[in-house]
Amino acid sequence: MAYAFPEEVLEHVFSFLSSDKDRNSVSLVCKSWYELERWNRHRVFIGNCYASSPEILIRRFPEVRALEMKGKPHFADFNLVPEGWGAYVYPWIVAMSAAYPLLEEIKLKRMVVSDESLDLISKSFKNFKVLILTSCEGFTADGLASIAANCRNLRVLDLKESDMDDISGHWLSHFPDSYTSLVALNISCLLSEVIFSTLERLVARSPNLKILRLNRSIPLEKLPNLLRHAPQLIELGVGSYAHEGIDAFSNMVSAFAACKEMRDLSGFWDVAPAYLPAIYPLCSGITSLNLSYGTIQSPELIKIVSQCTNLQRLWVLDHIEDSGLEAVAMSCKDLQELRVFPSEPYLVEPNVSLTEQGLVSISHGCTKLQSVLYFCRRMSNAALVLIARNCPNLIRFRLCILEPRVPDYLTNQPLDSGFGAIVEICKDLQRLSLSGLLTDQCFKYIGTHGKKLEMLSIAFAGDSDLGLHHVLSGCHSLRKLEIRDSPFGGKALLANAAKLETMRSLWMSNCPVSFEACKLLGQKMPRLNVEVIDERGSPESRPPECPVEKLYIYRTVAGRRRDFPGYVCTINDDSISPVIFSG
């Protein structure tokens, strides 16, 4: 039955669809809807750059204005992916420079971005507005200078957590004097000095500047100068927060007092506690606070958080201790996200009094809690059960007990039942990271109850292939699975091969998966790229039963990639011809 619905009407209806999931569903209805939708999709998200290719993207979506893309596997953040693995953005930029002259936004995560790429971006897209590079590398000050010099309409330049080792700050002076449209600037990861006067002039001529994250080199006494030019700031990342001098304090106080819109504070390297009271007047308006870079002791932290009654997000070091978290639980009733990082991750004996009690207190007091990342040294099943019961709406729960395979400190049992309670009670749980002593039983719980689980991180856990099988066969929403140092082999993979095609990716390192199993999997599943990463040399030079070092499996419509380094061995069905990158 054909609907005589004018295309314009359908187009108008589709324009209200923002979710990619909805748009994908719409595309499956019929050919004409597919056609209509693809001409009207302006924002594209590619979760794994190797799952597709520039040609496929451009062929399907001719009118893209914003691209968001991710490259390396998550464990690259922890140095588990050797250098030169891949995730180069350049071929994409080349293709898009021809196909999308109206491109406005590029957001990349864990990709290699060369100066050539940045230069090409700056010269190809006249209306370019947003560049966000999260955890990227490969560029220098020259590339950034191109962006600054050529992107007249740039609104956002965000280099969060990108590798900016050798980059000097001179590129800031390449923003022309006529450039006034800056809205957000994040240079917090820039390690070297910045010419302050250049930065000050830039801030002074940016009336729309709302987000400014400075790097560590910006000293405290210069901060008021910047803030005086930008009292409209909503998010501020201060630099070094230490200074010797009396007038610096009163300057800070008056500068901060002028910032009536301030909602988000971060930075605070090298903190001099005497200057912290300068931020007190801002506290009641703050919704996001990141104090995880500098060392601030618990009493000072308590004074701050007790005033942050509207706090929704808090990132701190474990200096906050259990007592500090108790204060948070009492004062910050709207808290949604908590991250507690370790100040001394390699010490076995605790240097601060932060235990599972801190998290339990939070769970009692902050019932709106959704997202947790907690590093600690001990945990118990009882505590985990309490946390689950208190916060049934948890969406992300990442627990890192610093020492691998540590049991429940009260009972000496594995933490299976504790995590079991988390997955059973928190029915909307989407992301889970495990740690401590765990057996296959834990994975049975996860497979049984983790129906909405999308991402699971496993380290030093489980007993056998059965554990992995529970997860692969039970977690119906699973998209990303990353495993390290766990006794899972190829059997569970081969038994659940079809499942792997429903997921974005699987990472396994230091697990007993044999090269033979990898080959079998690659041959069985032509639409999966099975990549073996082995720096000992080609796996062909060892017996096939020998385990591989690392394994990365992902689904793709682009076939085997060509840009892999010598230590990667890709296994695929030979009859599939790979798509060649153009450019």
Add this chain to the structure above:
Amino acid sequence: MLVMSEESCVYADDSGLELGLGLSIGSSVKPPNVKLPERIGSWELYVTKLAANKEFDSEVSSSSSSSSVTITGTKRSAESLCSPPGRSQVVGWPPIRSCRLNSSANHFKPCTTREFLSKTGAGAKISEHIGANRNHVSNENEPLKMSSFLKVTMDGIPIGRKVDLNAHTSYNTLAQSLDEMFSVRPSTGQNEEHAVLARQPLRLSDALSEYVLTYKDKDGDWMLVGDVPWDMFFNSVRRLRIMKRADANGSSDVD
């Protein structure tokens, strides 16, 4: 207090090779009694040369009275060289991003030096390098190790690597690690011209080596590795570069 249990990291296979997988990347830590693949033959050669090198001996002994920490290569046999230098550290664990570790590493590096010096007994001339760190809370009995990954490049090889400096307590183990990183890959043959192992790239070991190891210090200058005591090097090194000796001698930056 297990960091890595044997059954998860060592897989014996039928060929008789025991491979320690978990700790191999970026660190010099190996399980004891490991029989490494063929190319390790030249390892033993390298170690013997190291043992014979008087120059290396005298350089190191001037900075520490107890030689057990730094002169692991010369005093011990090749086999015991393979045992971990103190508390072993697993790559990528705990899962903390290096930019987060490095930002606090700048806080703590001086204390690492202090710890090291109290172990070795030396201290006087190095003490001025230790900055005051008033915020730091340390446990005197535990060795402080903050992960600090350094970029290493080698002339002629486009892909750089990263080495965890905290996994090493001497030039010897660092040299070992770098040799392995940049050694021949039998399958690709890419690095055949750069078979570093056979040539012992470090100045420390062999003055005839084709390669030298240089580093960029915190002032931005390129220096030859091995000139200063380990702890000074540890504090000031920012990057490493394996250069051809010919280039190094010709360059005015080095030496």
